[in-house]
Amino acid sequence: MKKFYLNLAVAASAIALTACGGGGKSASGNSLTAAAEDNSEAYMEENVNAVDQALPEIMVLPSDNMLKKYNALKNTSNGVERDYQAYLLNNTGNKTMVSAIQNEFAQLGYPLNDLEQTLKQLSTREATDEADDLAKDAKTLLLATAAPDIIIELDYKQAIDKKTLAKNTEYTLSFIDPYTNKVVSSTTAADTEGEGFAKTLNEQMPEISKGLTAYFSGILTKGREISVRITVENGANVNLQDESIEGETYADWADDYMDTHTVKGAYKLKSNTKNELAYTNVRIKTLNDDGTQYSAYQWGREFAKAMRKDLGVKVSNRSQGLADVHLVITGM
Numbered sequence: 001m002k003k004f005y006l007n008l009a010v011a012a013s014a015i016a017l018t019a020c021g022g023g024g025k026s027a028s029g030n031s032l033t034a035a036a037e038d039n040s041e042a043y044m045e046e047n048v049n050a051v052d053q054a055l056p057e058i059m060v061l062p063s064d065n066m067l068k069k070y071n072a073l074k075n076t077s078n079g080v081e082r083d084y085q086a087y088l089l090n091n092t093g094n095k096t097m098v099s100a101i102q103n104e105f106a107q108l109g110y111p112l113n114d115l116e117q118t119l120k121q122l123s124t125r126e127a128t129d130e131a132d133d134l135a136k137d138a139k140t141l142l143l144a145t146a147a148p149d150i151i152i153e154l155d156y157k158q159a160i161d162k163k164t165l166a167k168n169t170e171y172t173l174s175f176i177d178p179y180t181n182k183v184v185s186s187t188t189a190a191d192t193e194g195e196g197f198a199k200t201l202n203e204q205m206p207e208i209s210k211g212l213t214a215y216f217s218g219i220l221t222k223g224r225e226i227s228v229r230i231t232v233e234n235g236a237n238v239n240l241q242d243e244s245i246e247g248e249t250y251a252d253w254a255d256d257y258m259d260t261h262t263v264k265g266a267y268k269l270k271s272n273t274k275n276e277l278a279y280t281n282v283r284i285k286t287l288n289d290d291g292t293q294y295s296a297y298q299w300g301r302e303f304a305k306a307m308r309k310d311l312g313v314k315v316s317n318r319s320q321g322l323a324d325v326h327l328v329i330t331g332m
Contacts (some may be wrong), residue, residue, distance in 0.1 A: 038220045038287070056149030056216040058105050060098045060115040061139075062087055063155040063174070082138045085119055097154060100198040101173070105148045105203050113146040121145060140321050143178050147293070147322060149216060150184065151176045156197075175212060179296075179323035180225050185211045223263035223283035226296040226323040228303075230254055230277040233316075236331045239274040244311045250329075251277055257306060258282070261299075282325075300325035 062084070067073035072087035073080065078152060089092060102112050122145060137198055143151070156171035169191045175184040175232075191200040219225075240251040254277055259265050263283040271278035284299045295321050304315040304327050316328045 055108075055110050056212060056219075057111040057113055057147075058102075058150055058152060059115065059118075059143075059146055059148035060101050060152045060154055061115060061142075062091075062094065063153040063172075065155050066091070066094075084115060084138060084142065088116060088119075093158070096152075097156060097171075097197060100201060101152060101154065102319070103198070104201055106210055108205065113148045115142075118142060118146045137240065143322055144320070148178060149219075149296070150212060151178050160318060169200070173208075175203075175208075177215075177225075184215045220286050221222070223266065224286050224294075224296070224323070226282050226284055226299070226325060228258075228277075228282050228325040228327075230280040230327045230329065232275045233328050233330045236329060238313060238332055240272075240277060240329075241274040246310060250311060250313070253311060254307075257303065261303070296323050296325050300327060303327060 028271070062072075064073055064080075064082070067082055067084075067087050068089050070090040072083040074083075074089065075081075098115070102114070119142070122141060153174040153176060154171065155174070156169055158167055158169050160166070170189070172186060172188045175187045176182065177184055183302060185208070187204055189200050189204060191197060193196055200271065230240070238250070240254070241249050244250050244253055246253055251272060258267050258279060261284075263285060266281065266283035267279045268281045269277070270280050285294050288294045297317070300317050300319045303325070304317045307313055307315045307327070307329075314330045314332055316330055318326045318328050320326065
C-alpha cells in the first residue's frame with residue numbers, strides 16, 4: 001500500500017511578510033514566468049488579488065545525504081566540498097529518477113534546468129571568485145550559473161521485495177528557494193506496491209504544483225528576498241560613520257537608499273558599525289521592465305553606482321551567489 005506524507009510549509013516570510021511589494025510590471029509573455037500573473041501594482045495600492053498561476057524554473061539536485069552515500073561530499077578545512085560529477089558517475093540510477101521528476105514538471109509547463117547540462121557549461125571554469133580569488137563551493141557556482149527559482153533536492157533509497165522481486169522506492173523531495181535556502185515544501189512517499197516511482201510521483205503532482213505556484217506568485221508580487229552587506233576595506237581612508245559630502249554619514253545615506261530602492265521599504269538592519277552595514281530580508285523587484293529576470297547582482301551594481309556618484313567613494317561589487325550582495329568601500 002502506498003503511503004504519502006505531504007508537508008506544504010510555504011515560508012511565511014515569502015508569502016505573508018508585511019511591508020513588502022513587487023515591481024509593477026506584467027510577467028505575461030515571459031518564458032520564465034509563462035502563465036504567471038504579476039499583481040505587484042495592485043499590491044502597491046493595498047488591493048492584492050490572488051495570483052492564480054506562476055511557474056518557477058526548476059532544477060533537480062541530489063541531497064547532501066545522497067552525495068555522501070556515493071562519496072561525493074567531503075568536509076574539509078575550507079568547508080563542505082560537493083562533487084556532483086562524481087555522484088553522477090557513481091550513481092547510475094540517478095538519471096532515471098531525475099528524468100521522471102523532470103518529465104512530471106515538464107508536462108505541467110515548468111521550465112527546467114538540467115544538472116548534467118549545467119555541469120558541462122562549468123567544465124572549463126574554475127570554482128573561484130573572479131574578483132577575489134575566493135574558493136566557491138560547487139553548489140554556489142552551479143546555482144549562480146543556472147539561476148533556478150526552485151531547487152528540488154532528491155533523497156531516496158531502493159530495495160527489492162524478496163517475495164515479489166519488485167523494486168520499491170522510498171523518497172523525499174525537498175523544494176528549496178535557492179535565494180534564501182528556505183524549504184518551501186517537502187513531500188515523502190513510499191512505493192511499497194512496486195508500481196514505480198514515476199506513477200507514485202504523478203499522484204502527488206497536483207498538490208506539489210499548487211504549493212509551488214502559490215510561493216512563486218508571492219515572489220512575483222512581493223519581490224525577491226536577498227541579503228546585503230556594505231563593508232570598508234582594511235586601510236581605507238574612510239568609515240561608515242564619517243560625514244559624507246551629502247552632509248550625513250555614509251551609513252545614514254545607505255539607509256535612505258535602502259528605503260527607496262527596496263520593495264515597499266522591506267528590509268532589516270542587522271549590523272551597523274563603522275566598518276560594516278548588514279541587511280537581511282531585503283526585498284527587491286523580481287523582473288526588469290522588459291520582463292527579464294532582475295538579479296541581486298544588478299541591484300548591487302546600481303547601489304554601487306549611486307555610491308560612487310553621490311558620495312564620491314570607490315566601491316567594489318564583490319557579490320557572490322544568487323542572493324548575496326557585498327559592496328566593499330576601498331577609499332575616496
